[in-house]
Amino acid sequence: MYKQVEPSDYHVLHPRPVYLIVSRSREGRLNVMSASWVSPVSDEPFLVALSMWTGSLTYQYIKETGEFTINIPGEEHVDVVYKAGSLSGREVDKLSLLGLKTVNSARIGTPGLAGMLGFLECKVTKEVAVSDDTSLIIAEVLAIHVKEDAYSKFGWNIAKGGRVLMHLGGRGFTVPYRLILAEKSR
C-alpha cells in the first residue's frame, strides 16, 4: 500500500502556506522573497522559525537590521509569489518589478505589503545553523495585521475569502477548500 520515495523528497511535507518575506538593508533598501519553510515554534511568546539559505539577499538584510515581515498572499498573488521565488534581489528591484506596494509597520522599521490577507512584524531573537548553508532564524512576532472580514477569532474564514495560498512544488500551488469540523472529544 505504501511505496518508498527518495528520502530527500521534501515535497511530502507540502502543500504548506507560502509567504512573501520583506526585509530591509541597513541603508533602507527593501527586498522580497517567497518562503514556505516557516512555522510557529512557541505560543508564549509567539515565536516563528524561518529556514534561510545563508547566501540569499534576504538573509543578508535580516542580519543587518534584525527585522522582517511575513506577508500572507491569497490565490490572486500566485504569479507574484512564484516570481518572487525565482528572481534574485541582487539583480532586480523585486518590489518594483512585481508592482508591490508597502504599508507601514506599527512596531518595526520594515514595512508590510499592501493587498495581502495580512502580515506579521517580526524581530529576530536567535539564529541556529542547521547545515553548511542554511540557518533557522527564530523571531518574535510583535504585531499582526489581517484583512477585515477574512479573519475571525477562529482564524482565517475560508468562506469569507481567507484562503491562504499554499505551495505544492515548482509552479504548483493550491488553496484550502472548506471548513471540516472534528467531532467533540468526550
Next chain:
Amino acid sequence: MYKQVEPSDYHVLHPRPVYLIVSRSREGRLNVMSASWVSPVSDEPFLVALSMWTGSLTYQYIKETGEFTINIPGEEHVDVVYKAGSLSGREVDKLSLLGLKTVNSARIGTPGLAGMLGFLECKVTKEVAVSDDTSLIIAEVLAIHVKEDAYSKFGWNIAKGGRVLMHLGGRGFTVPYRLILAEKSR
C-alpha cells in the same frame, strides 16, 4: 483595510498540514500526538524541525530513543487527529484507543501508521531550546513512504486523493482544493 489582532494570535499562520507523530520509549511503548508546528528546514540533507512542549510524553520518548515518525493523515482521519491532540498518552494508550495500526519502518525502530497518506522516518540530530518549556527538535529524514497513486514526482496529487489534512484551529480543519499553476517566469 488591515485590522490589528493580538500579536500572540498564531492562528494567522494556519491552516497548515497536521501530522501524527509516533514516538517510542526505551522500553518499546508507543505514543501518538498530533502536531502542525513542523517544517522542512534543509533539503540536503533533508532536515525537519518539530516544535515540542517539553512536558509532553512524546518529548520524553523522543529524548529516550532519538527517533520518531511523521505520519500524514487525510480528511478521513480528522477525528483521530483531533483526539490524538486532546488526550494524554500518560493516561491512555492512544494508539489502542484510536484504533491505529502500525507498519514497520525501514531504517528506525519506531513504526509508522497504517492507512495514512504516507510517513517519514526521522532521527534526531539536534535540539534547540526556544522558550522555557518549548524545544525545537531537528531531525534527519531517513526514509519516506507514500500511498501509491496519491503521490507523483511533483508531490501530492490533489486530484488523485493526495489531500493532506490541514489544521485551522480548535476543531477546525480543511483540505487543499485544486491545483493552481503559476505562469512561467520569463
